[in-house]
Amino acid sequence: METRELRYFVAVAEELHFGRAAQRLGIAQPPLSRAIRQLERRLGAALLERTSRTVTLTDAGSVLLREGRAALDAVEAAERRARRAALAATGHAGVVLAAKAGASSELLAKLLDAYAAEPDAVTVDVLLCGIGEQERLLRDGRADVALLHRPFDTTAGFDTEELRTDGQVAILPAGHPLTGRTHVQMAEVTALPGLPMPRWPGLDGTYPDGPGPQVREHAQLLQLIALGRACAILPDSCRAQLGGDLAAVPVLDAPTVTTVIAWPPHSRSRAVAGLVQTATRL
Structure with missing residues (x-):
């Protein structure tokens, strides 16, 4: 499948209306309909149930919507990381750190101050986000590193270092x-x-x-x-x-909360490595 076909299908599957999906994509409706039919022929499965009034997903369509979103997210993350790697090679890229607003405020302030004092420090842009959002920002490439909190945040697929544990x-x-x-x-x-x-x-x-x-x-x-x-x-x-x-x-019987610094395992950023080293020293 091509990413273009996936984008077309995801738009139709989310809108459940070919006209609205075509408008969202900025294309005419007939080529959109042809692209979806071609995709169904290639897969050998019906993705949508169409009537004169409604469009609904089949079981196969529901699976492709879920997997297609993940695939498109991965493509966009690869694009962002490639651009950031190109900037890093020229010495113009900083580091984007995602953290939950209101959480680990003292630790975050100490980390930023300590890292700024390092001789090879780069600019750190801080994204303060809502609950659970910093994990998503890290996975889709909008952040280079994040402060996560187990057991509330999932760290699967990341490299991590534990920073502190709180009752x-x-x-x-x-x-x-x-x-x-x-x-x-x-x-x-x-x-x-x-x-x-x-x-x-x-x-x-x-x-x-x-x-x-x-x-x-x-x-x-x-x-x-x-x-x-x-x-x-x-x-x-x-x-x-x-x-x-x-x-x-x-609260005596509440589970402890472990704050970790997390980054993608494929990261080769020296700036991320420096930030992680500073965090573990703290």
Whole structure:
């Protein structure tokens, strides 16, 4: 298959409408229809069920949509990395570091300061992103290196170095009865009346069902907790961000969170290697 054919098919499969897909691709509808039919003949399988009113995916079409998206993402990542490698060869490329906004803030600041002091340091562009996004940025080539947090982020397919391990704490409004305790259990926190746990969006952008507020970033979450609308269990390192209207109580049975620095295993960037070495020294 050609990447052009995959792009055509993915557009139709996502829009489920040939007219809208053609408009999205900037081509006429007849050549788009011919390209999809040719692709189906080549595969020997129907990818779409067409009626006069609807277009739906067959089982084979669903598989190709999933695999086609991954293939196109890989092509785009290869293009980005090739361009960055070309820039690096001329000495004009920096390093793009992805990190979750509000997480490991103290560690990130120390890392950037320590690396900037190195004699061969290059510019580090920091991408602060939402929950789970830094892994995707690293996989698709928009970032060269990332700070990930196990067990929440997947590090499969990356080279990694562990930087620190934190216990977790319950973040509660200041003055809540539990803030007078030296520690709590997870079951006590998750069952607090009137203080539901937040709901974070999944990788598809949708929220799970539940009573808790929908949140996208840590500043929003901390304000909701201060207002008495939610509680949360977060890594102990978040204490540095808490104001006087919030309190943290250790959660004894919460899993530990390990912060790692991750990069693609095929990276040959000296700048990435230097940044990783600085991080491990810290």
